[in-house]
Amino acid sequence: MLKRASMVGEPGGSSPVHQLYDYWLSKSRDRRIPSRADIYPEEIPQLLPYVMLHDVVRQxxxxxxKARLIGTHIVDVCGSNPTGRYIDEYMPREDYKKIYETLTGVITTKAPAHGVVPVHGEDGYFLDFxxxxxxxxxDGEQVDMFFCGRRAIFRKGNSTEK
Incomplete structure (x- = not known):
């Protein structure tokens, strides 16, 4: 059964992340988790730069x-495209533990997780997403993929604001 409440707090406003959340909610059928087949890129062309898809692989x-798709906004801001790679292969170990907990929480609760996460580069803090x-x-029950939205939040004074 689909759970509307998110683990961290629902997105607010009209950001691309909130719009993707509304789109995902609109695709639930009989309050079941939507499938990848329910997501039509042509219905959300303006949001595609903010979309990520990840396969859930049980081992x-x-x-x-595994990153299946990374939107152009994310690639442009981060400067790399990890499509085809596993998150544990490209994320620092100290960050991966928190990511793993969040993602397994989405699998367990079948509810979205929303929040703001800091991104660190080689020189320290980079920006927030x-x-x-x-x-x-x-099948509407077992989570096999994640449909994600990710938007850069630049702090005031950052000359690369988008």
């Missing part, structure tokens, strides 16, 4: 998360 009682991770399921 020996653990999960791995507003992120929402929403479950997708081929």
């Amino acid at each position: 020996n009682g653990f999960y791995r998360f 507003e992120v929402i991770t929403m479950p997708l399921s081929y």
Whole structure:
């Protein structure tokens, strides 16, 4: 059964992340988790730069998360495209633990997780991202993919504001 309440707090306003959340909610059928087949890129062309898709891979009682698609906004801001790679291959170990907990929470609760996460580069703090991770399921019950929205939030005074 689909749960509307998110783990961290629902996105607000009209940001691309909030619009993606509304779109995901509109795709729930009989209050079941939407599937990848329910997501039509042509219905949300203006939001595609903010979209990420990750496969949920079950291995020996653990999960791995493989990037299937990374939107151009995310690639442009971060300067790399990890499509085809597992998150644990490109995220620092100290950050991955928190990411793993969040993603397994989405699998367990079948509810979206929303929040603001700091991104660190080699020189320290880089920027914040507003992120929402929403479950997708081929059968409406078991989470097999994540439909994510991610938007850069630049702090005042940052000359690269978008």
